[in-house]
Amino acid sequence: MAQSLDDISRQLKKRHRRSAQMKWLSMSALIAAGVFLVLFLTDMLIKGLPAFQQGYIEVEIDYSERAAELPLAAVQADVRDLVSRGYLRLIPGRMAENESLLGTQRMEWVLADDEVDQYLKGRQTGLKDKQIAVIDRLAEQGRAELKFNTGFFTNGDSKLPEMAGLASAAIGSVLVLIVTLAFAFPVGVMTAVYLEEFAPDNRFTRFLEININNLAAIPSILFGLLGLAIFINFFGVPRSSALAGGLTLGLMTLPIIIITSRAALSAVPDSIRHAAFGVGATRWQAVRDHVLPLSMPGIFTGSIIGLAQALGETAPLIIIGMIAYIPDAPTSFTQAATVLPAQIFTWAGMPESSYVERTAAGILVLLTVLISLNATAVYLRKKFEHRW
Amino acid sequence: MQTDQILITFFAGVLLLGVLGFFLGRSKAVRVRAGGAHMHSQPGQYAWFTVLSAAGPAVIVAMIAAIVLGLFETAFPGWLAVLGALGLGAFGLFVGLNRVRPELQARDALERAVKWVLIAAASISVLATFGILFSILFEAIRFFQMESFWYFITGTNWAPGDAFLEAAGRGEATEGPSGNFGAVPLFAGTFMITAIAMLVAVPIGVSAAIYMAEYAPNKVRDVAKPVLEVLAGIPTVVYGFFAAITVAPLIVSAADAVGLDASFNNALAPGVVMGIMIIPFISSLSDDVISSVPSAMRQGSLALGTTRNETIRHVVLPAALPGIISATLLGVSRALGETMIVVMAAGMRPNLTANPLEDMTTVTVSIVSALTGDNEFESAATLSAFALGLVLFVITLALNFVSVIMIRRFREKYAVNAL
Numbered sequence: 001m002a003q004s005l006d007d008i009s010r011q012l013k014k015r016h017r018r019s020a021q022m023k024w025l026s027m028s029a030l031i032a033a034g035v036f037l038v039l040f041l042t043d044m045l046i047k048g049l050p051a052f053q054q055g056y057i058e059v060e061i062d063y064s065e066r067a068a069e070l071p072l073a074a075v076q077a078d079v080r081d082l083v084s085r086g087y088l089r090l091i092p093g094r095m096a097e098n099e100s101l102l103g104t105q106r107m108e109w110v111l112a113d114d115e116v117d118q119y120l121k122g123r124q125t126g127l128k129d130k131q132i133a134v135i136d137r138l139a140e141q142g143r144a145e146l147k148f149n150t151g152f153f154t155n156g157d158s159k160l161p162e163m164a165g166l167a168s169a170a171i172g173s174v175l176v177l178i179v180t181l182a183f184a185f186p187v188g189v190m191t192a193v194y195l196e197e198f199a200p201d202n203r204f205t206r207f208l209e210i211n212i213n214n215l216a217a218i219p220s221i222l223f224g225l226l227g228l229a230i231f232i233n234f235f236g237v238p239r240s241s242a243l244a245g246g247l248t249l250g251l252m253t254l255p256i257i258i259i260t261s262r263a264a265l266s267a268v269p270d271s272i273r274h275a276a277f278g279v280g281a282t283r284w285q286a287v288r289d290h291v292l293p294l295s296m297p298g299i300f301t302g303s304i305i306g307l308a309q310a311l312g313e314t315a316p317l318i319i320i321g322m323i324a325y326i327p328d329a330p331t332s333f334t335q336a337a338t339v340l341p342a343q344i345f346t347w348a349g350m351p352e353s354s355y356v357e358r359t360a361a362g363i364l365v366l367l368t369v370l371i372s373l374n375a376t377a378v379y380l381r382k383k384f385e386h387r388w
Numbered sequence: 389m390q391t392d393q394i395l396i397t398f399f400a401g402v403l404l405l406g407v408l409g410f411f412l413g414r415s416k417a418v419r420v421r422a423g424g425a426h427m428h429s430q431p432g433q434y435a436w437f438t439v440l441s442a443a444g445p446a447v448i449v450a451m452i453a454a455i456v457l458g459l460f461e462t463a464f465p466g467w468l469a470v471l472g473a474l475g476l477g478a479f480g481l482f483v484g485l486n487r488v489r490p491e492l493q494a495r496d497a498l499e500r501a502v503k504w505v506l507i508a509a510a511s512i513s514v515l516a517t518f519g520i521l522f523s524i525l526f527e528a529i530r531f532f533q534m535e536s537f538w539y540f541i542t543g544t545n546w547a548p549g550d551a552f553l554e555a556a557g558r559g560e561a562t563e564g565p566s567g568n569f570g571a572v573p574l575f576a577g578t579f580m581i582t583a584i585a586m587l588v589a590v591p592i593g594v595s596a597a598i599y600m601a602e603y604a605p606n607k608v609r610d611v612a613k614p615v616l617e618v619l620a621g622i623p624t625v626v627y628g629f630f631a632a633i634t635v636a637p638l639i640v641s642a643a644d645a646v647g648l649d650a651s652f653n654n655a656l657a658p659g660v661v662m663g664i665m666i667i668p669f670i671s672s673l674s675d676d677v678i679s680s681v682p683s684a685m686r687q688g689s690l691a692l693g694t695t696r697n698e699t700i701r702h703v704v705l706p707a708a709l710p711g712i713i714s715a716t717l718l719g720v721s722r723a724l725g726e727t728m729i730v731v732m733a734a735g736m737r738p739n740l741t742a743n744p745l746e747d748m749t750t751v752t753v754s755i756v757s758a759l760t761g762d763n764e765f766e767s768a769a770t771l772s773a774f775a776l777g778l779v780l781f782v783i784t785l786a787l788n789f790v791s792v793i794m795i796r797r798f799r800e801k802y803a804v805n806a807l
Contacts (some may be wrong), residue, residue, distance in 0.1 A: 015695045015697070015698065017697055018695070019695040019696050019697035019698070019699075021695075022696075022697040022700065022701075023599070023696075024602050025595065025597045025601065026596070026599035026603065027599050027604075028595075028601075029591070029592045029593075029596040029599065030596040030599050030600070030604075030612055032592055033596060033615070033616060033619060033664070033667055033671075034591060034612075034615055036619075036664055037615060037618060037619060040622075040630060043630065043634050044413075044626075044630070047633070053485060063642045084674075106612050107629040112668070115405030186509070187512050187513075190505065190506050190509035190510070191411050191510040191512070191513060193506055194503075194506035194507060194509065194510045195510065196505055198503055199510075204691065207514075208510055208513070208514065210792075211513055211514050212513050212519050213788070213792065214517060214785060215513055215516060215517050217514075217718070217719075217721060217784060217785070217787075217788040218517075218520060218725075218781065218784060218785070219722075219724070219725020219726070219727070219752070219780060219784055220725070221725060221727045221752055221755060221756070221777070221780075222520055222725070222728065222777055222781055223520070224759075224781065225520070225523060225524055225755075225759075225773070225774060225777045226516070226519050226520040227524050228523075228759065229523030229524070229526075229527060229774075229784030230519050230523050233765075234458040234459075235457075235458045236457070236458065237455060243392075251516045254512070254513055254516065255513065258513065268545060282495060282499050282500050283499065284498065284502045284503075309621075309622065311623075312621075312624070312625070312626075313623070313624075314623065314624065314625040314727075314728050315624070315727035315728055315731075315752070315756070318727075318731075318756055318759075318760060319755075319756065319759050319760075321760075323760070332392055333392060334392040341623050341625040341626075341728075342625075344625050344626070344629065345625050345628075345728070345731075345732070348628070348629050348632065348633075349623075349732075356633065359629055360629070363626050363629060366623060366626070367622070367626065370621060370622075370623070371618075374621060
């Protein structure tokens with residue numbers, strides 16, 4: 001039966017309607033991803049920003065002889081529970097260092113206990129009514145305030161939430177990344193140079209290529225098993241050390257650096273190589289003096305992206321023991337260290353509620369570093385990219 | 389001597405030998421040339437020749453010594469190895485310097501040496517793969533000597549803690565395989581969370597790829613691509629925290645509202661968050677594949693009077709299907725091996741259930757808990773991590789292999805070189 005023109009135009013309308021629906025449907029997927037990102041970042045900001053401020057109270061510190069023995073005696077009984085125990089513990093040391101303190105009494109702004117800090121930020125706490133009354137009185141007199149939390153950036157980890165900071169983890173991260181870069185950058189670039197400039201098209205080369213792709217697909221936790229079995233158990237690298245962590249992450253970063261460096265090398269046109277050969281350069285001279293310098297921006301971009309990924313990696317480092325409690329920053333590559341994401345993981349597992357905001361704040365710091373690293377990479381690429 | 393002192397001494401020694409070799413080699417070459425002799429190569433090339441003949445033997449000896457020391461810890465003290473390596477390096481420096489003569493073909497020697505150094509560097513990635521394979525394989529074999537392989541694959545009771553108690557002489561001691569290492573609940577938990585993740589990631593990822601490849605104006609693409617890449621760049625520990633602190637309580641209260649009972653460690657929260665993490669992996673590869681379907685096919689279809697929707701559904705997508713499947717498989721392999729999200733947000737209790745609102749644990753969680761506990765390294769409880777790692781390794785490698793083959797088929801069929 002032949003269709004009437006009416007039928008056909010109705011059908012056509014339907015088909016075009018479907019087509020428009022499809023467009024909106026596919027666009028909504030993209031919007032969903034964007035909305036998630038916004039929600040996620042807002043959530044982290046709401047949770048994490050309060051941690052950049054910390055509660056302080058002004059109390060009278062009595063540097064008596066008794067306080068040198070028993071730090072708790074340095075403050076009056078009513079505020080004794082409100083002052084951070086970590087701060088009190090430092091008093092005898094300070095008195096020993098500065099003998100003129102002995103016998104003096106003065107008003108000082110001191111770090112408050114984490115419960116006080118949470119109360120000042122308007123959260124539910126386990127404080128008793130009597131303590132709350134004291135805090136309210138102090139706040140009325142302007143003696144309880146939130147101040148910028150410098151300790152968060154200068155302290156190491158602590159079992160007291162108000163004392164816990166990122167410094168030792170940040171230094172650990174830097175040490176680990178130095179090892180990672182020192183291992184993965186030369187090896188990765190040399191591998192890329194071999195594959196792009198020297199390798200004949202034979203079985204070994206194809207095997208290498210397949211192998212590098214496989215290495216990129218292996219789950220990160222298995223690199224941790226490798227680090228544990230080879231670096232720590234076999235070669236005797238100290239457990240939890242920046243050296244073990246850096247080498248493990250170096251192997252993980254290797255495929256990223258190789259793949260991006262190869263792309264950068266192959267973007268250099270052959271005419272450059274031919275010109276170098278034409279004036280009698282050997283293959284290595286052509287690579288060293290011409291191809292490599294021209295592809296360096298691309299190689300750096302790839303390496304920065306690889307480093308950013310290594311900086312955010314946690315799973316393999318947990319396996320090789322880098323979640324240890326490290327209050328003091330490591331000073332060498334073989335000392336036990338922890339890294340930023342591992343510190344975040346440790347805090348996330350803490351029972352005290354005041355660690356939640358520190359965890360989120362740590363995440364904000366980590367994300368800021370990662371975004372600036374990636375932005376640097378994009379900037380480098382834009383600035384030095386050569387279009388041939 | 390401490391490990392770091394040994395390392396520092398060695399690297400400083402090699403550096404010193406190298407610098408010494410460079411300047412001595414060059415000054416000798418310059419002197420010889422000034423004497424009127426016709427040199428085969430440039431002075432700089434003689435300098436590098438000397439550097440290699442000094443540092444090369446030292447580095448090779450040090451690497452052999454490190455491997456021997458790894459095998460037999462007390463074969464000889466570490467400082468002796470450093471002394472031997474540096475001594476040989478000094479000897480090499482002397483010999484190399486002696487060979488700097490006009491007829492020495494330093495340039496060709498250098499070229500050959502560079503090639504071998506590059507091959508050695510390239511072999512490290514092979515060593516890494518085999519290192520992973522063998523380190524896992526050997527420990528896994530030791531595990532299967534203690535426990536039954538068959539029960540590991542088919543058993544439903546995963547209780548490494550009981551195995552620990554038995555080894556300590558408490559609990560019911562059993563001879564031979566204990567029946568505490570049946571990994572099916574772990575596989576089931578991993579499968580459940582991966583399935584949830586793919587249910588989130590595949591529809592959103594592929595739709596986003598279709599929009600970006602087929603509809604989006606360039607301006608939108610320029611914004612959307614980096615946004616998706618940010619999703620891929622967020623560390624997994626951050627996703628884990630988000631899943632545990634924000635998403636899981638939301639799911640619990642949502643389930644409460646409809647009268648369901650959900651655990652705070654439910655499988656849904658890590659699954660959904662993991663799905664979001666995987667979106668960019670799927671969308672970016674799918675986008676590339678869809679974009680490289682030849683436009684002649686689209687034009688042919690549109691010329692027949694089809695709408696854009698029909699062209700995409702009946703022409704472009706079928707053509708791009710191998711690539712999309714390949715992207716999905718890569719996403720699955722990533723989900724299977726993902727660790728931090730499940731460690732932080734999924735449960736620790738092996739639980740064989742089909743209800744995503746219950747808590748369940750995964751292969752990767754069990755690996756982490758086996759290796760972070762206080763168990764002895766030689767115990768079956770610790771070694772079970774390597775058996776699980778072996779399973780993970782084999783499955784992800786197989787998925788990667790299939791995915792590479794699919795992509796290659798697509799590339800050959802449409803003669804695309806950009807992928």
